[in-house]
Amino acid sequence: MPIANVSAVDAYARQQQGARLIDVRSTREYAAGHPAGAVNVPLLEHDEDNGPMLPNPDFVRVMTANFAPDTPLLLSCQSGIRSVRASQMLESFGFTDVTNVLGGFGGSRDRSGAAPVDYGWQECGLPVDNTPAPGHAYEHLLARALNMGDHGEP
Numbered sequence: 001m002p003i004a005n006v007s008a009v010d011a012y013a014r015q016q017q018g019a020r021l022i023d024v025r026s027t028r029e030y031a032a033g034h035p036a037g038a039v040n041v042p043l044l045e046h047d048e049d050n051g052p053m054l055p056n057p058d059f060v061r062v063m064t065a066n067f068a069p070d071t072p073l074l075l076s077c078q079s080g081i082r083s084v085r086a087s088q089m090l091e092s093f094g095f096t097d098v099t100n101v102l103g104g105f106g107g108s109r110d111r112s113g114a115a116p117v118d119y120g121w122q123e124c125g126l127p128v129d130n131t132p133a134p135g136h137a138y139e140h141l142l143a144r145a146l147n148m149g150d151h152g153e154p
Helices: 008-016 027-031 059-066 082-092 138-146
Strands: 004-006 020-023 044-046 053-055 073-076 098-101 116-118
Touching: 004 008, 008 020, 008 073, 008 098, 027 138, 059 082, 059 138, 073 082, 082 098
Parallel strands: 004 098, 020 073, 073 098
Antiparallel strands: 044 053
């Protein structure tokens, strides 16, 4: 089944109606600025020893511990590439209402890098935060996942 997509402006409208915006960028990227109200669950994270981005082995675990499978989820990254991968992954693990945000936070460009293809959250002038709302930082969500009991209860 193909992944559903929305523009950043439509994602903001859905977020205002109760959908959860998940920023799948690294914790460093999220800390530098993120869509207001976004929760951070990185798909890839910087390797502290060597610096390259590596898959987050706890991505699905953190998502399932913090969100019901039928929660309306909007997945966003920097340009819309990682969020497509994250959307596909979540659907394969039983999440039923997953939508990719085209252009992500910073927008996507054509192959030359010059012309915009999809305008991102920032380019659309949508609200941006540098500090996560309480409970929205990855550390909090990971801690909850690690403290879950056998029946999904903290």
